[in-house]
Amino acid sequence: MSASVLYDAPGPKARVRNRIYAVAGTVAIVALLAVSVLRLSDKGHLDPAMWDIFNYAGIRQNIADALLATLKAFGLAAVGSLVLGVALAVARLSDKAPVRVLATGFIELFRSIPLLITIYAVWVAFLTDYSLWALAIGLSIYNGCVQAEVLRAGVNAVPKGQREAAYALGMTKTQVMTTVLMPQAVRAMLPTIISQLVVTLKDTSLGFVILYPELLYSARLIASNTQVNGQYPYVSTIVVFGAIYIALCLALSALATWIEKRGRRAKTGIAVPDAAAKEIVLIADAGQALGNNTGGPDGPGITKN
Amino acid sequence: MNVLLDHFPEFRDGFIGTVSITAVSSVIALVLGVLVAGFRVSPVPPLRFFGTLWVNLLRNTPLTLLFLVSFFVVPEIFFPGMSPFVLGALALGFYTSAFVAEAVRSGISTVPLGQAEAARSLGMTFSQTLRMIVLPQATRTVLPPLSSIFIALTKNSAIAGAFSVTELFGWTTLMSEQGYAIGPIFVWVAAAYLVVTFSISGIFRVLERRMEVAR
């Protein structure tokens, strides 16, 4: 841990103090949890019957359908955002000023507008009957802009000499971009790209606003259409669906970590300067995956020397 | 028929709503985030574990789900009767605190190794080292990422609009349901968000300049 430089190996006094803190902290957290659990169980939310609803085939079928719907929207949005991302990145790096300006404007505009509003506008304006496509397109536009910035940074990080060498070999601009720059940019930025995909996956939950039957929409329907002991099972439904989301996101993040580790072992490709990569990720989305981008789970920094 | 002129009071309310929920949840996120970052680097294992759990849990949950939690689970446990604004600000603040914590933590690790060592050799404790040596310096590196985090927070506040908080997304749906074309609505709302996000990055740029040290 990078933290270890911040304090000495604890001596006898410090150890006692740490132990006291540890106990106090644990007690505080456990007490908070206990109060929550107690209150919830007081109100009947932890009654076995509340959770039993997930043992019914019909409800499970519902969850499976919703999971599929979420993954479908995510799949479309992932492909869409990557394609759009590559296109916008290339356009922004173009030699032609109008193309460059247009791409920059597009990226800046849609990155500064809440995704929810983009999705809603696409839905109302064009695709009221096709909420899947409205959701996928809205997600693609926003995340495509972010991916474009990620890729652009990746392209810029390729050493200048490579580009010059490629031109010297007589390659055309397109060839240089597709065979020299892009592959390396994608490779270098893969962890960041996947982190952004995690964000995309989470954002599919915005589909409930445009009535797309994804996981969260179905969660709300289950919670509102089932009564247990005269109460609506909001708490159990939220916990179950929360677990599904967290599991999905962690699985995708795990993929990012794995790819990153593999990349590091191979020792090929270009190294992206830590600071640059961090900045991009932050621009990408509120620092999603700050911890698991460059430098691995321990974070970049002083422990490496 | 101009949407903005016809419904300017609502638009103004929405704009103020967006700004105020952003401000309130920024404060919550900042306080919690710094605290959790402190937990994550602290010498006390349970606190470290709690910090890691906090960050991983919140970062991997859709914000919409957090809103559901804060509207339907939290009132069952603590203080029933909180207003939607407070509940929304809590959800946004908690979500963003995980990102703030990560930014602060990586800021802490950019402070040169020797500084912490020097502080320790002067006999400073962990909290003294953090408070007097590391955090003030980390602030400088943390500012740019924090700026992006707060811009993201501004945009995320739109989700609060679907949960009874008066803000710009609420205005968008209201106007669209009253039959106005979505194009102009979208343009005006976009402009309003641009104003907010530009102000945030402006404020941070000023802060950065003031914190700059001649090296």
Next chain:
Amino acid sequence: MKLRKTAAVAVAVLALTATACGGKEGSAGDKPAVKPGDSSAPQLPKYIVATDVSLDSPTFKKAKERGKLIIGSKADQPYLGFEDQATKERSGFDVEIAKMIAAELGFTEDKIEWKTVDSKLRETAISTGQVDYYVGTYTINDKRKAQVGFAGPYYKAGADLLVRKDETAITGPETLKGKKVCSITGSTPLQEIKKPEYGAQTTELAKYSDCVQQLLTKQVDAVTTDDSILKGYAAANAGKLKVVGKPFTEEPYGIGMNKDDKVLRTKINDTLEKYVKDGTYKKIYEATLGLSGSAYVAPPAVNRY
């Protein structure tokens, strides 16, 4: 990161349990308080399925050819237009009215295909022929008449207030000063309540069930919308909630269908008149919305325009 690996395993397990199904059959949660077969309970009428129906209506002919009648309805309004999430069975007042009409058109229950259509999408769903007809709290007004045809009205609803059973202070909209009132975003009764002369605090949520949950947990003091919807929730939460019973707007419900299909409209109007006269309509009311404790009111006269 051990956490991540665990999560990946959890995903696999969840996916398996979700898709492998199995689990219990039937409806999850509470069984209805009134069991069919109780001699004291109001019984749903049986509809006699007409044979050899022939109508010179394009909608009807298309349905006949298809062998199935597609009816649009809502899914999340208990005792009105409701879909059990475990069994996928539909029930409620609107659903029964729709079934009654289907029987008169010669379609048995297994020949009906239900389609959940949200309020915002009704006009497009009907005018593009995605549903043959639509029964679901569909207020007749002139703006809608330009796009769809309306049979009926079959029920005269009006905005009302739903409160907790022990509430005595709220007796009508004029008693709402300082009270918290919930409704869905942008709904008409809420716009009315928002007027300064009432002095109420308003909460706007995405779904009525969210409002009802907030009412049950005492986050709000009243819920406002059409009394039919409120009666449904009062019936589902019998003993906990009641409808104030002083409607302050008028919302005549119609059955939406293709604008130009006059023959079908006449047929449905005839059906409504016939079943109101022979008491079937009243039986439907008593077995559904009537369970809320609100007394039966004869429907308004059919309007043949």
